[in-house]
Each structure stands twice: as C-alpha cells, then as structure tokens.
Amino acid sequence: MTDYANEPAVANLRDYLRIRSVHPNINYNECLTYLRRQAVELGLPVQVVEAVPRKPVLVMTWEGLEPNLPSILLNSHMDVVPVFEKSWTYPPFEARIVDGVIYARGVQDMKTTGVQYIEAVRRLKSRGIRLKRTLHLSFVPDEEVGGHNGMSEFVKTDHFRNLNIGFALDEGLASPDDNFVVYNAERSIWHVTVTCPGKSGHGSLLLPDNCGEKIRYIIDKFMDLRKESKAKLESDPELTIGEVTSVNLTMLNGGIQNNVIPEKLTASFDIRLALSVNFEEFENMIKQWCIEAGDGVTYEFEQKDVYVAPTSVDSTNPYWVAFKAAIDKLNVPLKVRTFPGGTDSRFIRQLGISALGFFPHRHTPPALHEHNESLRVSVFLDGITVYTDIIPALANV
Incomplete structure (x- = not known):
C-alpha cells in the first residue's frame, strides 16, 4: 500500500x-x-x-x-x-x-x-x-x-x-463506473406548502368541510405524479433522475391533540422540475388540485426557482469543444447529464x-x-x- x-x-x-x-x-x-x-x-x-x-x-x-x-x-x-x-x-x-x-x-x-x-x-x-x-x-x-x-x-x-x-x-458527482460524467443543466427547485383548512370540532364527529379529506386529495395528486416519474425512470434505462420531475412529501403539520379535529393541516413537497416541464402549466395544475380539494385550500412557495437554460454542449460553444477535447485526449468516455440536485x-x-x-x-x-x-x-x-x-x-x- x-x-x-x-x-x-x-x-x-x-x-x-x-x-x-x-x-x-x-x-x-x-x-x-x-x-x-x-x-x-x-x-x-x-x-x-x-x-x-x-x-x-x-x-x-x-x-x-x-x-x-x-x-x-x-x-x-x-x-x-x-x-x-x-x-x-x-x-x-x-x-x-x-x-x-x-x-x-x-x-x-x-x-x-x-x-x-x-x-x-x-x-x-x-x-x-x-x-x-x-x-x-x-x-x-x-x-x-x-x-x-x-x-x-x-x-x-x-x-x-x-x-x-x-x-x-x-x-x-463521482462516477461509479469507467466514465466521466459532466452536467450541463439542473432541474429547478420548487418547495411548496399546501394548506388545507376545515371545520374544527370533536374527534368523534363526522363534520363537513374536513381538512383531513382535503389533504388526502392533495397528497394523492402529488404522489400519483411521483408514481408517474418512477414509472418513466423504470421503463427507460437510459434515463437518469435528472431527466424526470421528482416529487417528495417532506413535511406534514397540524393538530393539537388526538380528540380534536384541527382547523387546518399542511403538507410540504420538494419538487425538482425537469427541463421539459412547462412551468406555467405545472403551477396551474397545482392550482387546479387545490380547487378540487375543497374550499379554502391554498398553496405557497418557500422556494420557486425560475427556468434556467442548459449550457450548450455542441460546436456552437467553444468552451465545450475545448473541455471535451481535453477529456478525449485522456481516452475516457464522457456522459452528459442533468444534475439531480441544486x-x-x-x-x-x-x-x-x-x-x-x-x-x-x-x-x-x-x-x-x-x-x-x-x-x-x-x-x-x-x-x-x-x-x-x-x-x-x-x-x-
């Protein structure tokens, strides 16, 4: 050694x-x-x-x-x-x-x-x-x-x-195999919290306007989207996590004690938007889910990155040409990817x-x-x- x-x-x-x-x-x-x-x-x-x-x-x-x-x-x-x-x-x-x-x-x-x-x-x-x-x-x-x-x-x-x-x-990122990997883009980070208000009361009752029903609807919608991205990844071995939109439920908040129906529940999600996503359409989808979930459901962003165009990896970018030529001289295979994080x-x-x-x-x-x-x-x-x-x-x- x-x-x-x-x-x-x-x-x-x-x-x-x-x-x-x-x-x-x-x-x-x-x-x-x-x-x-x-x-x-x-x-x-x-x-x-x-x-x-x-x-x-x-x-x-x-x-x-x-x-x-x-x-x-x-x-x-x-x-x-x-x-x-x-x-x-x-x-x-x-x-x-x-x-x-x-x-x-x-x-x-x-x-x-x-x-x-x-x-x-x-x-x-x-x-x-x-x-x-x-x-x-x-x-x-x-x-x-x-x-x-x-x-x-x-x-x-x-x-x-x-x-x-x-x-x-x-x-x-380090590469587990024989390749070098270079990242020319990143997904955009959205951290969103959805607030579901409802009628508070005794935990023994089936009151209308229930925040639990609303938050279940919201969570189901986000988790269905997560399931779609997982299926897309599993169906195409060429795809990496950076090429799809990731969705994760990261925080749940609400309630004061077990026999009291709370006046609101919140769910927070970490979303990383793929470069192929239309950001306006995506937010409109979240807005529509909130409407469908029930009265008073709202969303707000703790972080909402704008779309950032990827760096060109072709002959129009002289820096890319120089970078790739230097790697080629080392006789190391090079893969271009979208970075999964920020x-x-x-x-x-x-x-x-x-x-x-x-x-x-x-x-x-x-x-x-x-x-x-x-x-x-x-x-x-x-x-x-x-x-x-x-x-x-x-x-x-």
Whole structure:
C-alpha cells in the first residue's frame, strides 16, 4: 500500500478537510486563513467579498496574457453539511487515511475539488506555463443551504461583473463506473406548502368541510405524479433522475391533540422540475388540485426557482469543444447529464454564462452527505492531473 502521508497535495487536502466549516452557524475565518496561505504559495492575489455580512467569497486570480478576454472561473464551496458523528467509523473532521482511502466530511462534496484546482495551478505555474485567459478560483459560502447568501448574492455584485467570466466549472458527482460524467443543466427547485383548512370540532364527529379529506386529495395528486416519474425512470434505462420531475412529501403539520379535529393541516413537497416541464402549466395544475380539494385550500412557495437554460454542449460553444477535447485526449468516455440536485452553477447559467458541473472521480460511488464520506487518495491525485489538462484547454480558447 502506497504511503501518502508525505505527499504534499494530500497533506494540503487533509488540512482543509480538518476545518469544521459545518452547518449551522459557520465561521469562515479559518477557511479564509487557509486559502490566503495557498494563494501566497501560488503567488496569486486574493480578494474577499462579503455581499452578505459574515458570508465571505474568496477569489484567487491568475492573470492571463490577454486579460481583456472573458475569463475562466473554477468554483467550489467551503461549507459542508452536518454530521452524525456516532454513525461514523472514523472522526469526520480528522481526515484519517485507512487503506488508501480518506474519510472526512467534505472529501467528495466538495473541498477536494477546491484543492485539486489549487494543486493543478501549482503544477502549471511550476512548469512556467502562461494562460491566454485570466483564471479565477472562487471559494464560496453556504452552498449547502441553497447558496442564497453565497453565490446567489455574489453574482449580483460589481466584483463579480468585473471578473468578466466567460465560462465556469463547478461541482459534479463521482462516477461509479469507467466514465466521466459532466452536467450541463439542473432541474429547478420548487418547495411548496399546501394548506388545507376545515371545520374544527370533536374527534368523534363526522363534520363537513374536513381538512383531513382535503389533504388526502392533495397528497394523492402529488404522489400519483411521483408514481408517474418512477414509472418513466423504470421503463427507460437510459434515463437518469435528472431527466424526470421528482416529487417528495417532506413535511406534514397540524393538530393539537388526538380528540380534536384541527382547523387546518399542511403538507410540504420538494419538487425538482425537469427541463421539459412547462412551468406555467405545472403551477396551474397545482392550482387546479387545490380547487378540487375543497374550499379554502391554498398553496405557497418557500422556494420557486425560475427556468434556467442548459449550457450548450455542441460546436456552437467553444468552451465545450475545448473541455471535451481535453477529456478525449485522456481516452475516457464522457456522459452528459442533468444534475439531480441544486448547485451554484444555476446562478451563473442564469446570467447566460456557460457552466459545467464536473468531478474527475471515476470508479467511485457518490457519497455526498452520507455517513463515512470517503474518497480514494489515488482518485484525488489523478483528478489533479485531469485538471492540469483541462485548465489550459479552457483558458486558451
């Protein structure tokens, strides 16, 4: 078994993974200190922007030979999701290596990628390579809670506009087989709560205008839609979850005690709308269900993403052509997919900027947000080599 303990890039990754930038209530100062140190070692200037107080975005910049050209952005997020430490085999913020595997929260999602960017730039600069386009490495907060105080606000600032981004790389998913997978789009997130009011009274009675009957109707409609999507997935092995609309009942609320019919019940749903869905028609369908369910039934959105067009993956997009050519040189099969969840890429694509989600991790089961999140060290190191090929290809378009 290879001894990775003295490998500088591995030590660098483990240092980052040991920072407990875990929700909730993250203090990002330790991340900033770590990243500033990396920038000094690379000889890159740094700017830190707080579009929202205590939600810093750090950007390292490697100026290109033709800095007036649109630049390349390599984005990653600093935050990680909470852990249930008792369910982990090894402490989640120790970054322990066991049999060539690193176990740590964030080792897939997505501190590894940020370090791979850094190490790839380190290699390129050590070889005396200069890029035509300027390269920016951004490290953003709060992606794991929707990005609303992170990238969502950062893209609205003059600081972001002054970066003059032409193309962005962001997070993808590990691939369990021999392929690389690249994501050129995301489904749109709708979080909707339906409120079903009714006549309150004694639990022994069969009163009219019953909130239970109404909420059953609503739940049945959403679950029927869920069943349709499951059937579609099962009938076509070529489809992935990103190509269909997912529906999940996530919260039920109401009632005060068991013998009292409540005056209202609510049901909340997490919906991820496929790119093929007509958003206006979909909302009208929800509206019609509420009418059919009974008097006074209403719905409201906690989150309602707009439609965001996918990034073109054909000859009309020179960045895609360069990206694919770099992957082709590695002789690795490449699949294009729609990302099943939400990432910061959607805020960038919404501006009309090309963005791809990508992890150079093959033969690796995705383990985002799971107990014992892990990654083989060899996969991490191979990924640095992949980015060392991809970055010049993109920056020299």
